[in-house]
Amino acid sequence: MNSTFLKLNLGPQHPSTHGVLRLILEMQGEKIISCEPDIGYLHRGMEKMAEKMSYIRYLPTVDRIDYLAGFFYSELFCRTVESALELDLSERVKYIRVLLLELNRIASHLLWIGAFLMDLGAVSPFFYVFRERELILKYFEKITGQRMMNNYFVFGGVRHDIFDLDDVEEFLKILQNKIQDYNKIITDNPIFVQRTLSKGILAPDLAVNSSITGVNLRASGVKLDFRENDYLYKDIEFNPAVLNGKDSLSRYKARIEELQTSSEIIKQCLEKLKEHTNFRNDLVNPINLKLPTGEFYSQIEAPRGLASCFIKSDGGTSPYRLKWRTGSYYSVNLLRHLLKGEYLNDAIAIAGSLDIILPEVDK
Amino acid sequence: MNYLYFLYMEFLAKHNIPQLFGDITFFCIPITIIFAALLVIVLALVLFERKLLGWFTQRKGPNRVGFWGVLQTLADAFKLLCKENITPSGANRFLFNLAPIMMFTPALVVLGIIPYSSEFTFISTETNLLLFVIFSALPVLSILIGGKSSDNKYALLGAVRNIAQILAYELPIAFSLMSIMVLASSMNLTGIMLAQSTKYGALGWFWIPCFIGFVVIFICTLAELNRCPFDLPEAESELICGYNTEYSGMRFALFYLGEYTLLLANALFISILFLGGYLSPFGKYISPILFSQNVGNIVLYFEQAFWLFLKAFFVIFIVIWIRATMPRMASFDLLKFSWCRLLPVSILNLFIVIIIKYFGGLYA
Numbered sequence: 001m002n003s004t005f006l007k008l009n010l011g012p013q014h015p016s017t018h019g020v021l022r023l024i025l026e027m028q029g030e031k032i033i034s035c036e037p038d039i040g041y042l043h044r045g046m047e048k049m050a051e052k053m054s055y056i057r058y059l060p061t062v063d064r065i066d067y068l069a070g071f072f073y074s075e076l077f078c079r080t081v082e083s084a085l086e087l088d089l090s091e092r093v094k095y096i097r098v099l100l101l102e103l104n105r106i107a108s109h110l111l112w113i114g115a116f117l118m119d120l121g122a123v124s125p126f127f128y129v130f131r132e133r134e135l136i137l138k139y140f141e142k143i144t145g146q147r148m149m150n151n152y153f154v155f156g157g158v159r160h161d162i163f164d165l166d167d168v169e170e171f172l173k174i175l176q177n178k179i180q181d182y183n184k185i186i187t188d189n190p191i192f193v194q195r196t197l198s199k200g201i202l203a204p205d206l207a208v209n210s211s212i213t214g215v216n217l218r219a220s221g222v223k224l225d226f227r228e229n230d231y232l233y234k235d236i237e238f239n240p241a242v243l244n245g246k247d248s249l250s251r252y253k254a255r256i257e258e259l260q261t262s263s264e265i266i267k268q269c270l271e272k273l274k275e276h277t278n279f280r281n282d283l284v285n286p287i288n289l290k291l292p293t294g295e296f297y298s299q300i301e302a303p304r305g306l307a308s309c310f311i312k313s314d315g316g317t318s319p320y321r322l323k324w325r326t327g328s329y330y331s332v333n334l335l336r337h338l339l340k341g342e343y344l345n346d347a348i349a350i351a352g353s354l355d356i357i358l359p360e361v362d363k
Numbered sequence: 364m365n366y367l368y369f370l371y372m373e374f375l376a377k378h379n380i381p382q383l384f385g386d387i388t389f390f391c392i393p394i395t396i397i398f399a400a401l402l403v404i405v406l407a408l409v410l411f412e413r414k415l416l417g418w419f420t421q422r423k424g425p426n427r428v429g430f431w432g433v434l435q436t437l438a439d440a441f442k443l444l445c446k447e448n449i450t451p452s453g454a455n456r457f458l459f460n461l462a463p464i465m466m467f468t469p470a471l472v473v474l475g476i477i478p479y480s481s482e483f484t485f486i487s488t489e490t491n492l493l494l495f496v497i498f499s500a501l502p503v504l505s506i507l508i509g510g511k512s513s514d515n516k517y518a519l520l521g522a523v524r525n526i527a528q529i530l531a532y533e534l535p536i537a538f539s540l541m542s543i544m545v546l547a548s549s550m551n552l553t554g555i556m557l558a559q560s561t562k563y564g565a566l567g568w569f570w571i572p573c574f575i576g577f578v579v580i581f582i583c584t585l586a587e588l589n590r591c592p593f594d595l596p597e598a599e600s601e602l603i604c605g606y607n608t609e610y611s612g613m614r615f616a617l618f619y620l621g622e623y624t625l626l627l628a629n630a631l632f633i634s635i636l637f638l639g640g641y642l643s644p645f646g647k648y649i650s651p652i653l654f655s656q657n658v659g660n661i662v663l664y665f666e667q668a669f670w671l672f673l674k675a676f677f678v679i680f681i682v683i684w685i686r687a688t689m690p691r692m693a694s695f696d697l698l699k700f701s702w703c704r705l706l707p708v709s710i711l712n713l714f715i716v717i718i719i720k721y722f723g724g725l726y727a
Binding site: 006008014015016029030117118119120121122123124126127128131185189191192194195343344345346348 | 416419420421422516517520523524591592594595598599600601602603686687688689690691692693694695696
């Protein structure tokens with residue numbers, strides 16, 4: 001290593017690493033020569049833990065993999081177990097799940113907008129998005145009794161029927177107005193555009209080769225949304241936003257578009273829920289639940305890219321091996337390519353634009 | 364000042380204390396007044412900022428300590444006083460301790476230069492304006508010393524950024540100040556202010572003929588004070604806290620106090636240069652109309668100070684408003700913005716002002 005480089009240890013306790021990411025930067029002045037992400041500061045052994053727990057005991061912990069999108073991992077785990085047991089969901093349960101998932105996606109993206117703007121040095125949007133997110137969390141609390149780690153989905157259904165759908169309709173109206181406000185204060189802000197336009201270019205090749213999925217990939221011009229092949233979303237029409245900018249700005253815009261897409265999906269769900277009023281759960285007895293011997297895999301489009309769950313079962317009451325795939329893990333790996341040659345203040349903005357959540361990376 | 368001096372001498376003469384004693388000790392009075400008033404105003408200023416930021420972001424702001432949160436800043440200051448002063452083991456102790464003092468002292472001197480009312484100008488020289496510019500630029504040195512001596516890489520980066528920043532804003536400031544000198548034909552702050560006293564009131568102030576200069580100086584002052592969107596040296600999302608990362612307790616409080624004192628001083632400076640200083644916006648003072656000759660004269664001084672601080676707090680309000688709205692600028696963008704936009708525009712402003720001065724007879 002050349003001794004003229006400044007070696008900067010960014011994190012794990014740093015205001016803008018969104019948790020406990022540690023970046024070892026080699027810098028020349030403020031220019032980054034190389035970046036080495038170091039993870040594992042939030043490792044809780046989620047995968048090993050599953051091997052000692054019964055399926056129903058493991059279920060409440062999966063919400064903690066990504067505290068901002070707990071429903072997705074809950075759904076993913078339920079889905080894998082359901083596919084192993086070959087359970088079918090009733091129509092109403094399906095739409096309840098889609099509704100809650102999409103609301104959770106909106107909450108997650110809203111928080112990202114606030115955190116990203118905080119990285120860029122703007123304070124106010126953080127509070128504005130929390131105001132809207134609060135409405136979602138209040139609704140979750142009403143339905144599930146919890147604000148974040150909901151533990152509402154169970155194998156074969158949901159804990160109980162959904163109610164107070166008027167709140168959701170009301171929220172969608174409010175969100176439409178607030179997106180206009182975000183555009184005024186954020187998207188049209190010249191400094192914001194200056195800080196994000198053509199910064200952190202993620203080429204489609206690099207994105208595909210680095211297994212980037214989700215909004216980050218779609219903002220690089222690759223149309224790939226795992227919701228399109230998802231059995232939950234079968235009767236729902238939607239158009240995932242694909243942008244060609246490849247930079248931080250288009251990643252921001254893609255997430256704003258995603259808010260609109262999710263609103264559309266929720267609107268359709270509300271219609272479907274009015275049609276299918278018959279609530280029916282096909283719950284299995286979770287005590288001493290055994291999965292048949294074999295390997296089971298399922299996936300879902302989470303807010304931070306493709307999330308998937310793999311279970312290898314030897315027919316016992318707990319999995320022989322369980323593996324999670326999370327979107328952020330690959331985004332962190334991408335940092336070593338994207339931050340090279342950038343200045344420190346741009347580097348923070350680029351890292352923020354990828355929407356990295358550390359508990360999801362470390363698991 | 365003469366009036367205050369006269370009162371003090373009269374008081375001493377009454378108690379048969381020699382005049383020499385009065386001449387030597389007189390300077391203590393303005394210093395005491397500045398210190399006392401400053402502490403109160405800066406504490407109020409911090410509360411003002413936190414309340415406004417709260418309202419801008421849908422919060423209530425501090426409202427627990429004292430009625431309406433008025434004692435919050437005092438409580439914070441007390442907490443900082445009680446905290447341990449930690450010096451990093453690799454730091455240069457002398458420079459590390461010197462930096463906060465160097466931040467705070469120039470800020471105090473700068474406040475002494477401001478003419479608060481026609482009787483309340485502590486340091487009045489022919490070239491007040493230059494004195495202000497020099498002393499308000501000194502804290503940059505303290506930031507460099509503090510950042511360099513902390514033995515912390517973030518602090519060092521913050522200090523280096525601050526030096527890059529001073530390159531950006533000093534030149535546009537110089538050209539805009541030049542246009543003010545041309546308009547007022549004076550380099551004395553009182554002279555500049557009195558040159559704005561026309562019968563048109565607020566419309567006769569320099570912000571109209573020198574509007575570009577007003578905007579340029581306002582933007583540059585934001586950069587000089589390290590305020591958002593130019594808070595690069597202490598960018599909390601990048602450099603944790605920049606140059607004062609390693610400072611704690613009273614030393615941090617001095618940095619903090621120095622920053623807010625400079626904010627106040629610069630707001631007063633802008634009000635004097637462009638918003639008529641202590642002149643009434645109506646062209647006439649109110650107190651001589653309301654009170655009789657004797658009382659009115661004394662009330663007039665307070666009225667002047669009231670107008671000055673009203674304008675200064677208006678400027679500070681806009682500074683806080685910008686902080687609540689804008690993201691931070693990138694450091695290289697600031698240099699580019701300053702040299703490619705602000706500098707040409709401020710030179711253009713100088714030409715406009717010269718033409719106004721030549722043809723318009725308003726400012727004699």
